[in-house]
Amino acid sequence: MRTITIDEAPRFVGEEVTVRGWLYNKRSSGKILFLQVRDGTGVIQGVLSEPDSSPSLFADADRLNRESSLIVTGVLHEDHRAPGGCELQIKDITVVQEPTDPFPIELKEHTPGFLMDHRHLWMRTGRQVPILRIRDTVFRAVRDFFHRRGFVATEAPILTGTSVEGTTTLFEVDYFGEKAYLTQSGQLYLEATAMALGKVYWIGPVFRAEKSKTRKHLTEFWMAEAEMAYYDYADNNRLQEELIAYIVGAAVAERKQELDLLKRDTEKLLEEVSLPFPRVDYADAIKLLQEAGHEVSFGDDFGAPHEVTLGEHFRKPVFIERFPVSMKPFYMKRDPSEQSRVLAADLIAPEGYGELIGGSQRVDTLEELSAQLKERHLPSEPYEWYLDLRRYGSVPHSGFGLGMARTIAWICGVPHIRETIPFARQLNRLYP
Ligand code: 4AD
Ligand code: MG
Numbered sequence: 001m002r003t004i005t006i007d008e009a010p011r012f013v014g015e016e017v018t019v020r021g022w023l024y025n026k027r028s029s030g031k032i033l034f035l036q037v038r039d040g041t042g043v044i045q046g047v048l049s050e051p052d053s054s055p056s057l058f059a060d061a062d063r064l065n066r067e068s069s070l071i072v073t074g075v076l077h078e079d080h081r082a083p084g085g086c087e088l089q090i091k092d093i094t095v096v097q098e099p100t101d102p103f104p105i106e107l108k109e110h111t112p113g114f115l116m117d118h119r120h121l122w123m124r125t126g127r128q129v130p131i132l133r134i135r136d137t138v139f140r141a142v143r144d145f146f147h148r149r150g151f152v153a154t155e156a157p158i159l160t161g162t163s164v165e166g167t168t169t170l171f172e173v174d175y176f177g178e179k180a181y182l183t184q185s186g187q188l189y190l191e192a193t194a195m196a197l198g199k200v201y202w203i204g205p206v207f208r209a210e211k212s213k214t215r216k217h218l219t220e221f222w223m224a225e226a227e228m229a230y231y232d233y234a235d236n237n238r239l240q241e242e243l244i245a246y247i248v249g250a251a252v253a254e255r256k257q258e259l260d261l262l263k264r265d266t267e268k269l270l271e272e273v274s275l276p277f278p279r280v281d282y283a284d285a286i287k288l289l290q291e292a293g294h295e296v297s298f299g300d301d302f303g304a305p306h307e308v309t310l311g312e313h314f315r316k317p318v319f320i321e322r323f324p325v326s327m328k329p330f331y332m333k334r335d336p337s338e339q340s341r342v343l344a345a346d347l348i349a350p351e352g353y354g355e356l357i358g359g360s361q362r363v364d365t366l367e368e369l370s371a372q373l374k375e376r377h378l379p380s381e382p383y384e385w386y387l388d389l390r391r392y393g394s395v396p397h398s399g400f401g402l403g404m405a406r407t408i409a410w411i412c413g414v415p416h417i418r419e420t421i422p423f424a425r426q427l428n429r430l431y432p
Pocket of ligand 1 (some may be wrong): 022163165184185186187208210216217218219221223225331355356357358359360399400401402403404406
């Protein structure tokens with residue numbers, strides 16, 4: 001007998017197969033039992049009719065509770081009404097374990113707090129499985145993209161002695177009596193690695209002690225970061241838009257069924273990633289927002305309502321570029337044509353999903369870097385190694401960081417990024 005996964009079922013219509021999984025849901029209609037079985041690759045409907053099966057099998061199956069773990073054998077039949085296109089006529093069931101209590105997640109509405117408290121069980125249900133499968137595809141697509149372009153995968157340390165993205169969102173750790181921090185971004189280390197290897201990337205966990213409780217902020221999240229020697233500002237932005245188009249293309253090609261389950265409009269998604277993405281000067285973006293009725297002025301950061309307006313206006317990801325120096329971290333190179341601006345762009349998602357990428361050309365001279373550290377009252381000792389990169393064979397270089405959770409939320413069309421990671425860490429959320 002052949003053991004299959006549920007996503008393989010259409011290939012084995014007419015054959016007897018075994019599926020190993022869990023009882024997702026159960027319905028009965030008179031003398032027929034419908035057992036929906038899930039196994040992580042999909043859900044299949046198993047059918048058991050009282051006249052055709054042994055009375056004990058029917059009675060045993062009728063007693064089963066949701067999330068009983070089961071090994072089910074039966075014959076696959078084509079059924080166009082069934083999701084996945086087939087149904088399993090059940091011949092035998094082996095129960096691996098019967099739950100000790102009723103499964104807490106009912107297939108109806110629960111409050112977000114309840115669901116997040118039961119995240120370890122919630123993830124088995126509804127749209128959570130397709131979202132996590134799409135997450136897997138997005139991670140793989142990022143790696144494929146970089147490998148095809150000759151990037152070297154590398155790593156940055158999680159425990160660090162310095163801040164990258166400002167000192168207000170650092171998680172402090174006691175490091176044998178010394179102060180250490182959980183990294184906010186691997187960027188500075190990737191800059192060093194790029195000077196050794198040329199073009200590098202990683203997908204790593206990063207940490208921000210964000211006090212904000214929004215649908216776009218986690219305190220621990222995964223970032224795909226890349227750093228390229230000899231790339232200027234324009235090269236950097238081109239690479240970013242190609243990456244985004246590649247990821248979305250891969251997700252739609254490989255996870256169409258999951259995206260359909262989430263009711264995501266994939267046509268719209270593909271239209272949104274047609275290249276190139278618009279590039280809009282920060283000052284023009286502020287003007288555009290003012291004309292749309294927002295109260296913002298030059299020097300302000302964008303909030304959620306501004307990002308929604310930008311999304312509605314451009315209908316695709318948009319680079320907002322050349323920010324005022326004061327808005328951005330110390331490592332960004334100033335625009336030679338306007339010293340009060342940096343060669344940096346944020347890529348803002350359509351549909352209100354917020355900033356997907358932050359990127360810039362980096363400061364590449366010792367004088368400019370020392371001056372910028374001083375200006376921001378950052379001590380130079382912990383950054384000596386980083387200053388060394390400008391002492392020994394410095395070259396123009398650029399890089400960026402892509403927030404994986406926000407990218408996945410946009411691709412899936414789910415409103416809150418807490419659903420795009422197996423176990424979200426947020427303000428007030430350390431359990432489970
Ligand atoms: O814009 P950020 O802060 O950029 C950096 O950290 C750079 N050092 C990256 C680099 O150039 N290598 O963060 C990059 C991206 C944001 O655009 C956003 O998508 C995501 O990371 N991000 C968050 N995602 C979830 N929760 C948070 N609290 C996030 N903060 C940033
Ligand atoms: Mg940013």
